[in-house]
Amino acid sequence: MNTETSFSELLIDPLAQPSRPPSTTVLMAEPTYFDVEYVINPHMAEHVGGVDRDRASRQWAALKDVYEGLGLVVEVLPAEPGLVDLVFIANQSFPTQPIEGPPTAILSNMHAPQRRAEVPVVARWLEARGWRLVSIEDEDTHFEGMGDVNWHPGRRVVYGGFGWRTTRNAYSHRNYEVDAPVVALELVDTRMYHLDTCFSPLDEHTALICAEAFTPQSLALLEASFPRLLRAPLDEAVGLLSCNGHCPDQRHFIVQRGASRTNQLVREAGFEVVEVDTSEFLKSGGSVQCMKLMLD
Ligand code: ARG
Secondary structure, three states, X not given: OOOOOOHHHHOOOHHHOOEOOOOOEEEEXXXXXXXXXXXXXXXXXXXXXXXXHHHHHHHXXXXXXXXXXXXXXXXXXXXXXXXXXXXXXXXXXXXXXOOOOOOEEEEOEXXXXXXXXXXXXXXXXXXXXXXXXXXXXXXXXXXXXXXXXXXXXXXXXXXXXXXXXXXXXXXXXXXXXXXXXXXXXXXOOOOOOOHHHOEEEEEOOEEEEOHHHEOHHHHHHHHHHOOEEEEOOHXXXXXXXXXXXXXXXXXXXXXXXXXXXXXXXXXXXXXEEEEEOOHHHHOOXXXXXXXXXXXX
């Protein structure tokens, strides 16, 4: 019996899937205790103890202002002493946007033991606001929330990264219940360890990617899903996390400043680039996309 899944079986036409309303609300986590204390990705290696917290707080507040300036509501999760990576609020959960019923989130089962205590903090915040929570608890199934998953803009299709943090089997776990098919994408470069470090969907037709982060088959899936794929140069994707920007409205792209070639590509494709400085957070391997959670 042939157990291989053929390429055509993996193909999904995003525009044939039901539509999804635009995001209105993001969650950010206060950066009060943000630091680089351990090394769980290559970006952190040179920076243990090297964070300027005042500068980080100013950069975080400026990013919050940008979201509010674009008309989004920003909710804020209070900081927790000791949880230095909690500020990367994309990682502890995945709000699944069910078609019916209460707001629901899948809680992460973090790969790095150093980050596991962040999950109950986010869970309590969501629970207090009436969210239904589901857990992925198996020891051999890791899942890092919206660090590794993202929506097709305006459509009920999910892209799910795996390979470094999230394991492939997360997407077949009994509690991975999402009203949308998942396009699973394998990541191969340890510097781009989460899907959000190498993939930023911009509008229904366009995504920004770093091609070197994906297996050839995963790249082919992306090519089939987005008629227009903008390819960020590897040095900017790795050095400035230029694919870790966020386009909340299919129009504005909020991104680390200074990635001039990537940002020019995005501009030429018709988007308005809004540059911010997240240099303190880059020391930990995170930037804009990691610093917010899309609650809807
Ligand atoms: N230091 C954090 C880690 O390695 C950074 C996480 C960045 N978040 C993201 N969604 N890429 O886990």
